[in-house]
Amino acid sequence: MNLSPKIENFVLHCGEMGSRWGFNRTIGQMVGLLVINEHPLTANQIAEALKISRGNVSMGIKELQSWQLVKVHHVPGDRKEYYAPNGTIWDLANKVFEERRKREIDPTLTLLRDQILDSANSPEEKYAQEQMQSIHDLLETVTKWSAELQRLTPEQLQSLMKLGSSVSKVIDLKDKLLKKSQITEVCHA
Numbered sequence: 001m002n003l004s005p006k007i008e009n010f011v012l013h014c015g016e017m018g019s020r021w022g023f024n025r026t027i028g029q030m031v032g033l034l035v036i037n038e039h040p041l042t043a044n045q046i047a048e049a050l051k052i053s054r055g056n057v058s059m060g061i062k063e064l065q066s067w068q069l070v071k072v073h074h075v076p077g078d079r080k081e082y083y084a085p086n087g088t089i090w091d092l093a094n095k096v097f098e099e100r101r102k103r104e105i106d107p108t109l110t111l112l113r114d115q116i117l118d119s120a121n122s123p124e125e126k127y128a129q130e131q132m133q134s135i136h137d138l139l140e141t142v143t144k145w146s147a148e149l150q151r152l153t154p155e156q157l158q159s160l161m162k163l164g165s166s167v168s169k170v171i172d173l174k175d176k177l178l179k180k181s182q183i184t185e186v187c188h189a
Helices: 005-021 025-036 043-050 054-066 089-117 123-151 154-163 165-188
Strands: 070-074 081-085
Touching: 005 025, 025 043, 025 054, 025 081, 025 089, 043 054, 043 081, 054 070, 089 123
Parallel strands: none
Antiparallel strands: 070 081
16 A cells, blocks of 8 residues: 555654654554545555554554544455544544543542642642642633533534634623623612
8 A cells, every 4th residue: 555645744744743642653643544544444554554564553453442543344255354533533533632631631630639638737738739729720620621612513613713812802891791790789889
């Protein structure tokens, strides 16, 4: 299986991005290759296209399955397994976000909760707990916000993203209205 220069550039870039997404270069390349192929690929086709060993492909497939990013297809009369992305680009992005939350954010939140609930034994520990509480609160807020975003359809999410700076203008307007309302209440009191 030969890749055109355009496809090869994309696949190689996905490999470079793999470490930023939470997995290694080869797995990033495998994701890129599977995403841009219209039809599912066998492990041998993946190995040939990426010029990697069949064993490396098998380990990569297992990792991609643990992330729920790849699904197996069977062709009637063919004993080979074929692999394809497990959903749309949006589905894959959501799965990566979800897995990263499970692997990175959740353990951090657990550690922070444990440390915050434990009694402080010194002023330094008290200060440290206050800082940990701030980190915990930020992570909780971001986690809840991202969970809400994941519930949106791709169309709703695109509409939200197109709002851009308009969202901050709406928040500013809300704050001005609340402030004006509070001033009016004080004047009538």
